[in-house]
Amino acid sequence: MQEMDYILQTRGLSVYYDTKKVVTDVNLDVARNRITAIIGPSGCGKSTLLRCFNRMNDLIPTARVEGQVLFDGRDLYGPDIDPTEIRYLIGMVFQRPNPFPKSIYDNVAFGPRINGFKGDMEEVVERSLRRAALWDEVKDRLKASALALSGGQQQRLCIARALAVEPSVILMDEPCSALDPIATLAIEELMRELSEDYSIIIVTHNMQQAARVSNYTAFLMVEESRVGFLVEFGESRRIFTNPVDERTEAYITGRFG
């Protein structure tokens, strides 16, 4: 059997806000060039867990992380790591599309410019927009405001913006929750294509979406005594047809609580 290739691994990962534990002792292996979905009820810590992967929690003053996150085997929270650099390598797409109030072009060029990129910016913008399946729709109006795009287009622009800085991982926090079904399908299709070159972790409340797009699914839960613990992790097709843990079963069939 081929040994699995993991890009991100957590070891005994716990997260606190002040003294409140919101993620509890999570051990999770994220496969390279695959889509891993994190599901679970509201408040189960899935977004917090997602933010551990690019050290976004550092930006919350009261947040504290225990345990390890390994990125290609390196300790993501080690002293030699620059969190800003990590956020390029591990990009993020949020729930609501959040383009800058700038032109389409400038949105995509933003990251490379900050990074002091000296190469062919037009090429980077085109490549990123193509990879985000947006190029054909915007190639004639790159100078137009990003805010004039539809919600689905804005979300793909945000993906293009993340891709422009050449990440290896893309974190997506409910990327389709503000989109209609057509735009949602476009993003899902894009995720599938991107997963050939990138590792994707997606937090979603939509079971069908997790079942449709992801290769692996992690189910996180919250109980009175514990918050944000991993109940079950495995291949999505198994999780959604025949979960082992009855709590997973109850959650994905809507019998929860």
Added chain:
Amino acid sequence: MVRADFDRSLEELQAELVVLGEMVEAAILKAMDALERRDMAMAYEVVAGDDLIDEKRFELEEKSIDLIATQQPLAIDLRTLLSVLHIAVELERMGDYAEGIGKICMIIGDDVPVEIPKQLPQMAKMGITMLRRSLKSLVDRDTVLANDVWDSDDEVDVLYDGVCRQIFLDMGQHPHTIEAATHFLWVAHDLERIADRATNIAERVIFLVTGRSGGSGKHHRETQ
């Protein structure tokens, strides 16, 4: 539709499946009764009544599809609906075998002076028991019972082999009964298939409960 309504719909669907099972059981009983008594009117009723079984099956299918489309079921719900669809088809096919026996009955007619092989009513009885128990295992989510149904198929197969040998023997000894005996072979075949279909239902129950397909992994006769 809220979760409670969905649960109710799933229960209703399974109750209707049991009703379909009862219709099939009645058809088998009636077909065998007609055969034993050489009652042509009764045989015709079985043949005509198969339409109702077919209708019921499509009704179940439609309801299952509606629920799949509107509820987008996962895990146990998904397995339940897939099993209902599958079992409805199995039952409908069992109904077809009963219809087949009814037709044979009409072909043989009421003037042939041969007796039906005694194993045939036995096989019918066992098939019906297996059908009932397979549906009970569904309602009770009872995999032990489902496995029992599986095991009892072997007994039907033994009876089937026995009745085939007996019929061949009779054919040799009483050439004038060859035509009727050939029809009896078909009846035996239909009854054997009915038992097989009951094991298929049991197999679906095991899938429904455990998520494992392939039943108990036993190989059983596929004569069709």
